[in-house]
Amino acid sequence: MTGAGPLAEAIAAAASPAVAPIEGPAAVAAAHAEAVDREGRFPAEAIAALRQAGRLGMLVPKALGGPGGTLADAVRDCFAVARGCGSAGMVLAMHHSQMACLVAHAGDAAWPREYLARAVRDGLLLASVTSEEGVGGNLRRSLCAPEPAAADDADQRAHLVKRATNISYGAHASALLLSARRAPDAAEADQVLWLLGPDDYTLERTGGWETMGMRGTRSEAFVVRARAGAEQALSTGFGSIATETMTPVTHILWAGLWIGIAADALDRARNAVKGKLRKSGGSAVGAPGTPRLAAAAEKLLAAEALLASALRRYGEPGSAQSREMRPAEVNMLKTSVSEATLDAVGQCLIAAGLAGYRVDGAHALSRHLRDLWSAPLMVPNDAIRAASATLMLGPRPQLGRFL
């Protein structure tokens, strides 16, 4: 193939997605976005539409009855859904990142493979339980550990009790992926992931979710009480899963949904500027607000290019290539896109003026801004940048790879 580099291939691949577009569920998400935000409730309609359309099982391989979608397919869905409703996009992204961990690390173990097949059939929503009281927000520490059942207990499965500070959409999920120490005498960093099915656990709500934005993710605090057999613990240690799959896939999917939120904000701001101009009969040349629209678009195009290159570097969850993606590059995708999208929506607000500042009407940008303020905060950018700084003395950034 002459003259067609990786970039040309990427463009060709983007032009012909293997999976059909997602218009239906995205429209449902948009229709209910305002109510979800106002009432701070789970985006039930959007998730039901995604379930109905078979989109929740996107990453499950064909061998297990799924569509065998790529990570890029999942990113496109998160983008499209978030363009209508940021909370729904975030729920979808977090679900896909958990599913990616299962797909990449289930190996040939029967339990997780059966779960994946069932998840496709029944449209099960999978939530993450990595947060815990007392670990200082460190993903790589757990206090929770399996306790063996009493000798006279008819149910010989282990007990797990975890006090989670946040389980996004915990009350609405069908299953949980929960991190815990490998055994009661294991160190805090010696963790495994437990896959808990619908009948394996109960939740006791211990804290609410009254936030500025992303109000529909319902990331409340719960005590999880579970019974699980040894076969429900993934054989790959959580340290590898977190670095090779959970963190990079999460940041890639988040970038997609953040760009989706900002894309809708740009649409709204363009409409506001255009509407004003038509009324005034003025020319588009030098029209007020247009430089701000251009500034927003410039940031978003750069963010999207960064995401596209991250997708190409990472490949598919579980692949040999994915295990070697530089952690600094994953970090930089996150810090850069979270701030670029937030900045872009700020530019959109200035362009739209009062029409954007109002909290009602077709040009309102309040929800977009509030939702996107979660981006630099969830996993704080300052902490990520400190890690990136240290990593600058490790492997060098791979510049020139796509040129």
Next chain:
Amino acid sequence: MTGIETAVRDALASRARLSSDAKAIGAEDDLFDRGLTSLMTVDVMLALEERFDLEFPEEALTRNSFRSVASLRDLLVSLGANA
């Protein structure tokens, strides 16, 4: 245990905060499952480069190089380290 392996364990003990004793860990045990992070690998690399007066080549800076005591030992041997 070779001198190189001992040096690897020393570097892990002093520069990485592992969940188990670096001196007692199995040579093939997965260090990432024992608390090693990408950030710690940078300091482990710096310590070993200084100890053996060599430089890890760019292509050796992969997760697999740091996965176990044995993989680090083998890497150092291939780089011509002398204990």
